[in-house]
């Protein structure tokens with residue numbers, strides 16, 4: 001049974017040995033079966049709107065709990081999934097789970113956004129647009145509440161192709177977010193050339209906001225840039241609740257991190273009463 005995360009699941013971190021290679025090969029072979037068995041599922045981490053101090057939405061984060069090996073880190077199995085040529089399949093599965101969850105939340109009166117991570121490697125052809133369209137139709141989730149967080153933008157090989165795919169996705173009514181902004185090669189180039197509605201400042205700067213003036217300068221500059229470009233700026237990986245005021249002062253619209261909530265199971269999210277911080281839960285259905 002899935003539970004919300006008291007701690008981040010521990011990754012299988014050993015490297016290099018032959019048994020790891022065999023383990024990775026068996027992981028690749030088991031991906032489809034793990035999805036069917038429910039070993040792969042989503043947890044949901046709130047994104048907090050600073051102006052209203054309420055939950056603007058949640059981000060779906062994929063988990064794999066293997067009965068024999070325990071939690072396998074998403075970074076690791078996503079890499080294996082890519083090697084196995086199963087990224088589209090995993091993405092469809094996550095989108096399907098997340099949009100069904102979003103639809104259920106809306107049905108229960110919690111009308112919030114749902115964000116799904118999309119690997120930049122899927123922006124090489126139009127198939128991803130078809131997948132998103134099909135899932136939206138199947139789940140009947142309102143597209144204007146779906147945000148696609150593009151991860152690893154540095155891996156986009158052709159910005160012209162990616163831009164037309166992102167425009168196709170936006171024409172479905174969904175929003176596009178640039179994940180981990182500021183780290184990795186070509187962040188500004190990708191931001192300049194691709195049509196984003198939201199930008200997430202990487203945890204690297206967010207974590208050091210209080211103690212490092214350089215991090216503060218970077219965060220407020222990115223927030224100012226977002227304002228001018230009329231896009232939402234989210235600070236991700238905020239661990240210290242006392243730092244929230246720094247992000248308000250810097251002009252970020254949203255924050256996300258352990259300071260407010262760890263990723264939650266769908267059932268915990270459905271039971272979550274305090275969708276509006278500092279206010280009675282009475283306005284929640």
Ligand code: C2E
Nearest residue numbers: 061062074075094117118119151237238239256257258259
């Ligand atoms: P991300 O999209 O940048 O997600 C944020 C990661 O930071 C998540 O790790 C989350 O659990 C963690 N996090 C959130 N708040 C805090 C905090 O306050 N402190 C710290 N130290 N960490 C925090 P997670 O779930 O292990 O995911 C890692 C990455 O794997 C994600 O980074 C994303 O790039 C990728 N990922 C996760 N789910 C999916 C998915 O369904 N599809 C794809 N393509 N990638 C995914």
Ligand code: MG
Nearest residue numbers: 059117149179
């Ligand atoms: Mg993300």
Ligand code: MG
Nearest residue numbers: 179180200236
């Ligand atoms: Mg991120």
Ligand code: MG
Nearest residue numbers: 180202203236
């Ligand atoms: Mg990150």
